[in-house]
Amino acid sequence: MMTSSPFPDGAQRQAARQAKRDAVLLAAVRMFNARGFHATSLDDVAASLGISKPTIYHYLGTKDQVLLECVTLGLNQLLDAVAEARGKPGTGLARLRAFLISYVQVNMDDFGRCVIRTGDEMLSPESGKRFRHLKREIDTALRSLIREAIADGSMAPVDERIAAFTFAGALNWPARWFDPDGPKTAEATAEQMVDLLLGGCTPR
Amino acid sequence: MMTSSPFPDGAQRQAARQAKRDAVLLAAVRMFNARGFHATSLDDVAASLGISKPTIYHYLGTKDQVLLECVTLGLNQLLDAVAEARGKPGTGLARLRAFLISYVQVNMDDFGRCVIRTGDEMLSPESGKRFRHLKREIDTALRSLIREAIADGSMAPVDERIAAFTFAGALNWPARWFDPDGPKTAEATAEQMVDLLLGGCTPR
DNA sequence: GATGCAATATACTCATGAGTAGATAATATC
DNA sequence: GATATTATCTACTCATGAGTATATTGCATC
Numbered sequence: 001m002m003t004s005s006p007f008p009d010g011a012q013r014q015a016a017r018q019a020k021r022d023a024v025l026l027a028a029v030r031m032f033n034a035r036g037f038h039a040t041s042l043d044d045v046a047a048s049l050g051i052s053k054p055t056i057y058h059y060l061g062t063k064d065q066v067l068l069e070c071v072t073l074g075l076n077q078l079l080d081a082v083a084e085a086r087g088k089p090g091t092g093l094a095r096l097r098a099f100l101i102s103y104v105q106v107n108m109d110d111f112g113r114c115v116i117r118t119g120d121e122m123l124s125p126e127s128g129k130r131f132r133h134l135k136r137e138i139d140t141a142l143r144s145l146i147r148e149a150i151a152d153g154s155m156a157p158v159d160e161r162i163a164a165f166t167f168a169g170a171l172n173w174p175a176r177w178f179d180p181d182g183p184k185t186a187e188a189t190a191e192q193m194v195d196l197l198l199g200g201c202t203p204r
Numbered sequence: 205m206m207t208s209s210p211f212p213d214g215a216q217r218q219a220a221r222q223a224k225r226d227a228v229l230l231a232a233v234r235m236f237n238a239r240g241f242h243a244t245s246l247d248d249v250a251a252s253l254g255i256s257k258p259t260i261y262h263y264l265g266t267k268d269q270v271l272l273e274c275v276t277l278g279l280n281q282l283l284d285a286v287a288e289a290r291g292k293p294g295t296g297l298a299r300l301r302a303f304l305i306s307y308v309q310v311n312m313d314d315f316g317r318c319v320i321r322t323g324d325e326m327l328s329p330e331s332g333k334r335f336r337h338l339k340r341e342i343d344t345a346l347r348s349l350i351r352e353a354i355a356d357g358s359m360a361p362v363d364e365r366i367a368a369f370t371f372a373g374a375l376n377w378p379a380r381w382f383d384p385d386g387p388k389t390a391e392a393t394a395e396q397m398v399d400l401l402l403g404g405c406t407p408r
Numbered sequence: 409g410a411t412g413c414a415a416t417a418t419a420c421t422c423a424t425g426a427g428t429a430g431a432t433a434a435t436a437t438c
Numbered sequence: 439g440a441t442a443t444t445a446t447c448t449a450c451t452c453a454t455g456a457g458t459a460t461a462t463t464g465c466a467t468c
Contacts, residue, residue, distance in 0.1 A: 042456070042457090119321070162397060173370075189366070197374075417460100428452105435442105
């Protein structure tokens with residue numbers, strides 16, 4: 001690591017700015033998740049960082065923009081998970097399984113949690129539109145992974161729409177109950193849930 | 205049906221009062237579900253019924269009490285479903301299946317939807333406590349139904365906690381997406397979801 | 409060393425919406 | 439018929455919290 005001079009150059013200043021922006025965003029999303037969006041004021045967020053409200057406006061803009069940024073980050077993590085699963089070898093079911101496992105894990109994390117806990121009515125009409133659009137992308141990707149698994153015979157021919165909603169619902173829920181400080185790791189929990197979901201529970 | 209006299213007796217007045225109370229509650233829960241609790245003012249609810257805000261206070265009390273009443277109704281429907289499933293004959297799995305099917309259907313309806321869409325942070329501390337208590341009862345019942353199904357061998361020996369969360373999550377989600385005016389009935393959708401959940405989707 | 413932009417603060421404005429006070433009418437009870 | 443109770447309204451109060459106007463400091467560039 002380079003010792004940074006007390007006279008930062010452009011790139012360093014840029015990076016510092018970005019770091020501050022990120023810190024504000026993280027503080028905000030954590031508070032939104034802990035107390036709920038409406039029960040969190042920007043003054044609270046600012047206070048938790050020892051700064052003032054206008055500073056948040058300086059880095060991120062209105063409360064609506066802050067929330068949109070949070071959910072966008074979460075949804076981008078999901079999009080990345082789609083791409084990664086798509087790149088994997090193996091049957092359609094194996095790829096679906098890989099995606100679902102990443103999906104739960106994102107939902108257990110700060111920004112993914114926020115995606116689940118945010119209803120579109122909390123955002124302004126325009127941001128809500130953007131939010132719904134991104135969510136639709138994920139849903140479409142999930143459905144096509146299901147379709148492909150059925151097509152190559154690695155998955156039983158179930159109703160694609162119902163399966164997508166059922167899987168998504170089950171795997172969204174940890175956003176509400178999973179405790180990162182609990183005994184089981186996120187990964188182990190994720191795998192157990194996905195295997196139950198795909199395998200069912202009728203005795204063999 | 206008896207023709208009601210223009211001079212109602214005590215019982216009739218009591219019934220009329222109850223009917224008004226119910227109407228207010230229904231209007232409120234529908235609006236909460238459509239726009240979100242925070243985006244709904246009691247003035248809006250009152251206006252939708254052609255009455256004024258103090259009338260709502262007369263029948264139901266504060267906004268917090270209105271919401272608590274809504275979720276309590278929803279949770280009581282779930283408690284009824286538990287009792288009904290418990291009374292059924294058949295294997296543990298059959299009883300579990302019966303409960304899960306009722307469970308989804310409640311979640312597709314006005315008050316059940318509200319239970320799902322309400323986070324405990326939306327209620328006052330005391331009401332939140334009551335809310336969590338009732339939810340815990342349902343969770344406990346679900347877990348014991350699972351435990352019993354495993355005990356009598358009709359269900360594979362899965363982790364009870366994980367299964368409860370997975371099932372509940374999957375079956376809570378319709379509160380967000382199910383459209384009662386859509387093509388498929390609530391009952392058919394419910395059965396499809398539950399069968400997928402219990403049976404899994406690996407090819408046979 | 410003047411001028412401008414970046415970062416931050418203090419101290420406002422202003423809308424919203426929960427909850428209440430108090431009036432009024434109608435109905436019930438004595 | 440006098441008096442209490444129920445149902446309802448209009449018209450407030452008051453707290454909260456989003457968003458802004460404006461001041462200050464400091465670095466950056468010319």
